[in-house]
Amino acid sequence: MTRLITVSGGKGGVGKTTVTSNLGYALSEFGVDAVVVDANLTNPNLGFHLGIPLYPVTLHDVLRGDAHITEATYIHNSGLRVVPAGISVDDLKNTSPDGLKDVLMNTVGEPDIVLIDSAAGLGNEAINTLEASDELLLVTNPDLPSVTDALKTASLAEEAGTHILGTVLNRHSNKDHELTPDEVEQMVGHPVVSVLPEEDVMKESVTKKKTILDHDPDHHISHRFRGLAADLAGLEYDIPSRGLMHRLKEILGFR
Numbered sequence: 001m002t003r004l005i006t007v008s009g010g011k012g013g014v015g016k017t018t019v020t021s022n023l024g025y026a027l028s029e030f031g032v033d034a035v036v037v038d039a040n041l042t043n044p045n046l047g048f049h050l051g052i053p054l055y056p057v058t059l060h061d062v063l064r065g066d067a068h069i070t071e072a073t074y075i076h077n078s079g080l081r082v083v084p085a086g087i088s089v090d091d092l093k094n095t096s097p098d099g100l101k102d103v104l105m106n107t108v109g110e111p112d113i114v115l116i117d118s119a120a121g122l123g124n125e126a127i128n129t130l131e132a133s134d135e136l137l138l139v140t141n142p143d144l145p146s147v148t149d150a151l152k153t154a155s156l157a158e159e160a161g162t163h164i165l166g167t168v169l170n171r172h173s174n175k176d177h178e179l180t181p182d183e184v185e186q187m188v189g190h191p192v193v194s195v196l197p198e199e200d201v202m203k204e205s206v207t208k209k210k211t212i213l214d215h216d217p218d219h220h221i222s223h224r225f226r227g228l229a230a231d232l233a234g235l236e237y238d239i240p241s242r243g244l245m246h247r248l249k250e251i252l253g254f255r
């Protein structure tokens with residue numbers, strides 16, 4: 001049975017698209033049949049993260065009934081299948097997110113996992129995405145506004161009967177002013193399943209239009225994405241340890 005998993009968190013810029021593209025890539029590396037869908041209909045950018053921003057047919061065409069989802073599904077060079085959204089202003093004006101669930105149920109074949117990149121906020125578009133999925137992976141940052149938005153997203157998901165897998169705490173830099181993973185866990189009420197540090201190489205990889213796994217496969221964040229992907233798919237993956245110097249810096253807060 002295909003699992004429909006939304007990656008959401010309420011706030012913009014926390015790393016939802018980054019998590020969707022990298023997790024999708026990591027799942028493909030493991031040989032899991034995965035599809036990533038850009039359900040951010042107003043500000044789509046999943047295609048940019050994967051280096052394929054312009055597509056002739058997109059999710060917008062599918063939602064308008066002008067195309068079947070098979071026509072809007074593209075194969076990334078990693079083997080990951082991608083359903084992008086349209087980036088034109090016309091697409092934005094003429095498309096409603098209603099019907100997303102039906103569209104997703106028609107996904108080509110029976111992939112193991114469909115990862116859905118959600119829009120920011122908690123408007124119609126984001127709620128439709130939550131309702132269309134079986135499971136939710138929250139993404140947040142270690143600050144109060146992001147965590148408050150994640151909490152609201154979790155409440156809406158609970159109302160919609162969507163199972164919450166846990167929270168990815170992204171852009172963590174061990175600073176005193178930041179919320180700790182324990183505090184985030186207590187506030188959101190769901191376990192923190194992965195902590196991803198703030199690293200410039202993440203922005204660099206987007207500039208190169210690549211996932212971090214593609215750009216720097218041995219980077220510790222790449223390993224953490226593989227660890228999370230393995231957990232999601234019920235596989236084994238041991239995240240290599242980062243060495244004494246890194247650990248010391250982390251403990252002393254110099255990271």
Ligand SMILES: Nc1ncnc2c1ncn2[C@@H]1O[C@H](COP(=O)(O)OP(=O)(O)O)[C@@H](O)[C@H]1O
Nearest residue numbers: 012013014015016017018171197198199202203
């Ligand atoms: N761990 C990280 N360290 C540094 N920059 C990050 C990290 N995660 C994401 N970013 C950057 O933050 C920006 C917003 O990320 P994005 O995934 O587009 O957020 P969202 O989809 O939630 O709006 C991007 O430029 C991305 O490269």
Ligand SMILES: [Mg+2]
Nearest residue numbers: 016017040045
């Ligand atoms: Mg995004």
